[in-house]
Amino acid sequence: MKSIRVFAPASVANLGCGFDVMGMVMDAVGDLMCVGIDEGLGLDIENRSGVPLPANVEDNVITPAIMAFLASYGKPMKVKVIIESKIHPGSGIGSSAASSSAAVFALNELLGKPFSIEKLVEFAMEGEKLISGGVAHADNVAPCLMGGVVLIRGYKPLDMIKLPVPPGFHCSVAHPDIMVSTKMAREVMPKEIPVRDAVRQWGNVGGLVAGLTLGDIDLVGRSMVDIVAEPCRKSFIPGFEILRDKVLKDGALAMNIAGSGPSVFALSKDDATAVKVAEIMKEHFAFLGIDSRVYTASVSDRGARVAE
Amino acid sequence: MKSIRVFAPASVANLGCGFDVMGMVMDAVGDLMCVGIDEGLGLDIENRSGVPLPANVEDNVITPAIMAFLASYGKPMKVKVIIESKIHPGSGIGSSAASSSAAVFALNELLGKPFSIEKLVEFAMEGEKLISGGVAHADNVAPCLMGGVVLIRGYKPLDMIKLPVPPGFHCSVAHPDIMVSTKMAREVMPKEIPVRDAVRQWGNVGGLVAGLTLGDIDLVGRSMVDIVAEPCRKSFIPGFEILRDKVLKDGALAMNIAGSGPSVFALSKDDATAVKVAEIMKEHFAFLGIDSRVYTASVSDRGARVAE
Numbered sequence: 126m127k128s129i130r131v132f133a134p135a136s137v138a139n140l141g142c143g144f145d146v147m148g149m150v151m152d153a154v155g156d157l158m159c160v161g162i163d164e165g166l167g168l169d170i171e172n173r174s175g176v177p178l179p180a181n182v183e184d185n186v187i188t189p190a191i192m193a194f195l196a197s198y199g200k201p202m203k204v205k206v207i208i209e210s211k212i213h214p215g216s217g218i219g220s221s222a223a224s225s226s227a228a229v230f231a232l233n234e235l236l237g238k239p240f241s242i243e244k245l246v247e248f249a250m251e252g253e254k255l256i257s258g259g260v261a262h263a264d265n266v267a268p269c270l271m272g273g274v275v276l277i278r279g280y281k282p283l284d285m286i287k288l289p290v291p292p293g294f295h296c297s298v299a300h301p302d303i304m305v306s307t308k309m310a311r312e313v314m315p316k317e318i319p320v321r322d323a324v325r326q327w328g329n330v331g332g333l334v335a336g337l338t339l340g341d342i343d344l345v346g347r348s349m350v351d352i353v354a355e356p357c358r359k360s361f362i363p364g365f366e367i368l369r370d371k372v373l374k375d376g377a378l379a380m381n382i383a384g385s386g387p388s389v390f391a392l393s394k395d396d397a398t399a400v401k402v403a404e405i406m407k408e409h410f411a412f413l414g415i416d417s418r419v420y421t422a423s424v425s426d427r428g429a430r431v432a433e
Numbered sequence: 434m435k436s437i438r439v440f441a442p443a444s445v446a447n448l449g450c451g452f453d454v455m456g457m458v459m460d461a462v463g464d465l466m467c468v469g470i471d472e473g474l475g476l477d478i479e480n481r482s483g484v485p486l487p488a489n490v491e492d493n494v495i496t497p498a499i500m501a502f503l504a505s506y507g508k509p510m511k512v513k514v515i516i517e518s519k520i521h522p523g524s525g526i527g528s529s530a531a532s533s534s535a536a537v538f539a540l541n542e543l544l545g546k547p548f549s550i551e552k553l554v555e556f557a558m559e560g561e562k563l564i565s566g567g568v569a570h571a572d573n574v575a576p577c578l579m580g581g582v583v584l585i586r587g588y589k590p591l592d593m594i595k596l597p598v599p600p601g602f603h604c605s606v607a608h609p610d611i612m613v614s615t616k617m618a619r620e621v622m623p624k625e626i627p628v629r630d631a632v633r634q635w636g637n638v639g640g641l642v643a644g645l646t647l648g649d650i651d652l653v654g655r656s657m658v659d660i661v662a663e664p665c666r667k668s669f670i671p672g673f674e675i676l677r678d679k680v681l682k683d684g685a686l687a688m689n690i691a692g693s694g695p696s697v698f699a700l701s702k703d704d705a706t707a708v709k710v711a712e713i714m715k716e717h718f719a720f721l722g723i724d725s726r727v728y729t730a731s732v733s734d735r736g737a738r739v740a741e
Contacts, residue, residue, distance in 0.1 A: 142635070143635070143639065144632060146632060146635060146636040147639070276636070276639045276640065276643060277636060278636045278637060278639060278640035278643075278652075278655075279636050279637070279640075284640070284655070286639075286640060286643050286647075286649075286652065315628065316627060316628060317625040317626060317627050317628065318625060318626065318628055318631055319624060319625050320622060320623065320625065320626055320661065323626055323634065323635070323661070324452060324453045324454060325587065326631065326635055327450070327451070327452075327631070327634055327638040328453075328454040328585060328586045328587050328638075329586060329587070330635040330636075330638050330639045331454060331455070331584045331586060331594075331639065331641075331642045332584065332587075332592070332594060333639075334642040334646070335584060335586075335594050335642050335646060338643060338646035338647055339594075341594075344586075344594065347586075347592070348586060353628065353631070
């Protein structure tokens with residue numbers, strides 16, 4: 126059996142204003158996976174990560190992603206996946222995206238790169254479809270595979286733009302030990318919003334993209350404001366506003382909900398600030414009697430890759 | 434009496450997806466105005482342009498703009514304005530913005546530039562407030578004064594970002610001889626929109642800003658799509674969809690309603706395409722028995738300026 130070990134990073138979707146259209150890689154945190162191929166048929170997924178995952182192979186996001194890959198590749202084969210370490214599911218930092226991205230990235234490497242990275246995003250989106258009621262999002266899988274910050278301009282056809290990231294950008298994430306399902310987070314969202322609010326949101330999306338592409342760090346910070354999803358979702362996260370005030374005071378450029386939560390993330394100009402911000406996040410939740418995992422990572426240009 | 438002659442260009446607001454947050458200068462078309470100051474008090478506006486304007490000085494957009502300037506300057510004076518030539522009002526290419534911008538720009542020059550261009554935008558916005566029921570928009574006055582393409586990220590506080598424009602960009606505008614008031618154009622807009630549509634729109638705003646800043650011309654073209662205002666307003670413009678199909682076929686990157694209409698504008702990669710597109714527009718309306726004025730202009734970096 127020919128095999129390869131790959132790493133696929135965590136990712137943060139939405140970035141405040143960019144609800145459903147933007148995502149950012151969070152390097153240094155991610156999934157480590159060994160994927161092997163052989164003649165024959167079938168898919169076997171072995172979970173050695175210690176993180177609870179669906180027992181049935183059909184319920185794992187890896188399965189539809191691999192199926193989409195192989196259907197497009199046109200040659201069936203036997204695939205064996207060993208999940209060595211895994212982002213905690215339900216964290217809001219792209220756990221499912223990392224799994225499905227790692228799997229298709231590994232297959233592509235093993236087969237001599239028959240597909241572009243953009244095509245791999247499409248395959249990995251099939252995994253996202255499985256866990257989000259039939260809607261395939263790219264805002265985690267795109268940055269996970271492509272690295273950096275990715276704008277999903279549209280889906281018909283899929284149009285992804287990788288944006289430059291000012292040097293030094295670091296991200297802090299806290300995953301508090303509270304349960305907010307993606308389904309619940311979607312249900313609190315209104316179906317319609319005032320045009321006035323939509324205009325403010327797209328002004329900020331424009332500002333965020335301009336800030337990133339022009340290297341205007343302050344503009345990035347003041348554009349990362351979400352007036353659409355956050356007002357509905359922030360009550361799931363105890364002391365959200367208080368925590369934001371604290372981290373902004375200590376130098377973070379912005380703090381928002383990571384994806385649909387319950388994780389929160391903050392962006393900082395440098396590593397030292399990001400580390401301090403992560404400590405503040407940890408303390409904040411501890412003070413409220415809530416355990417949390419915290420991470421800091423550079424907003425690297427690198428996405429999924431062969432493990433060193 | 435100390436006097437100066439200034440030119441303030443036309444401008445196109447919205448640029449498709451950027452409803453209420455983006456505007457673009459349209460150089461070579463604009464207002465030519467002579468402004469003089471003297472000791473004493475009072476404002477006199479003389480219209481030599483041949484274009485019909487309000488008879489009462491209080492009803493002219495120039496008046497609140499000059500009043501705001503002088504209130505901030507802190508020293509009253511006598512101001513005389515002679516409008517030499519003028520963009521046709523109601524065209525949707527920033528006629529009122531050009532008037533109020535020219536007036537405050539001229540005053541600033543005459544007084545030794547006490548204010549920044551950004552501050553002049555705020556004064557000129559008072560003119561916009563007069564004609565839009567108390568709402569002060571910056572999406573025409575900002576590009577008129579600053580040049581290029583301007584993103585209005587937000588209003589509280591006013592946050593304007595001048596975006597780079599790929600070289601060669603030219604704009605074609607047709608102003609058909611039909612009447613669509615800004616008020617009517619506002620009234621057909623819904624108060625609320627589906628989140629799904631808002632997300633598509635802000636994906637396109639992000640794409641447009643990325644296309645401009647990264648110099649990706651095709652991305653600019655495919656992002657200039659408006660699914661919010663255009664569906665409500667396009668029926669005011671006879672054969673809008675047919676015309677768009679024609680100009681895209683002949684090389685335009687995108688065609689949309691200019692501001693709230695009834696003018697339409699198209700963006701092209703070069704002057705020759707823009708000229709051809711303008712001819713197609715002229716023919717289209719002529720075929721429907723509608724007279725039109727057409728213009729082509731470079732999307733210049735220059736805004737209001739001292740007339741040569």
